[in-house]
Amino acid sequence: MTSEQRLQELPKAVIKWYEIGKESKTACIVSNYGNSRLIAEALEEKELCVRRIPLEQLESLQINHAEDNEKTAASICENEHYDIIIAVDMIEYASDAAGVLARIRSLLRPDGKLIMAADNRLGIRYFCGDQDMFSGKNYDSIENYRHLFAWERRAMTGRTYSKAELIRFLEKAGFLTHRFYSVFPRISNPQLLLAEDYVPNEALDIRVFPEYNNPDTVFLMEEELYPALM
Numbered sequence: 001m002t003s004e005q006r007l008q009e010l011p012k013a014v015i016k017w018y019e020i021g022k023e024s025k026t027a028c029i030v031s032n033y034g035n036s037r038l039i040a041e042a043l044e045e046k047e048l049c050v051r052r053i054p055l056e057q058l059e060s061l062q063i064n065h066a067e068d069n070e071k072t073a074a075s076i077c078e079n080e081h082y083d084i085i086i087a088v089d090m091i092e093y094a095s096d097a098a099g100v101l102a103r104i105r106s107l108l109r110p111d112g113k114l115i116m117a118a119d120n121r122l123g124i125r126y127f128c129g130d131q132d133m134f135s136g137k138n139y140d141s142i143e144n145y146r147h148l149f150a151w152e153r154r155a156m157t158g159r160t161y162s163k164a165e166l167i168r169f170l171e172k173a174g175f176l177t178h179r180f181y182s183v184f185p186r187i188s189n190p191q192l193l194l195a196e197d198y199v200p201n202e203a204l205d206i207r208v209f210p211e212y213n214n215p216d217t218v219f220l221m222e223e224e225l226y227p228a229l230m
Contacts, residue, residue, distance in 0.1 A: 015117075025081070026084045027085045027086070028088075029054075030054055032055075032056070036089050058100050059099075081112065083108075084112065084115065088116065091116065092118055094158075097169050101172075101175070105173045121160035121161055125186075125218070128225075134157060136213075163180060181193045181196065185211040191209065192204070203226075204223065204226045205223035210222045
């Protein structure tokens, strides 16, 4: 396997660990940016029948009232509703994150599940000096992009959110039950997944190798912060 092929395969690991029954109606939201199309490919490699729903198609549909949800679902999937919808490396590229999640909710069965993975704008690496993945500058995500010029915002293909913001979006969309995991070092190269209520009983610095958008701007050793933060 070449290094290029290895880079193509790494992002798939974030979903390949999760067992999805072949009888489940499954959809994957895909964007023109990021690795979401590789995630759909990973599901298909597991011999699942996956409906690819473009993010742009979801965003083109307007939901102004709750009663519009059924019409939205019908227009996308011909009255079918899904057991599981995967949205990995997708919400960062949505122009209206809360609206997109509401549309996704309308496509799920009442007991359906959304599996979502997103970069955290308050990730440890950003406090260590790493550049924001969208603005290319330091601390922009930590400061919630407050100090960007208008033209800089227009030039960005997306933005990241904090866990608290994602919870607010999810609950507004009707996802009232949720469970979070931390992915080390990042979702495009998952080496370790930790449930939010799990405290590791081993040193992470010997298992996790940090990865950065721009290593040259990093001034703290992230792995040395793990014990105290945990």
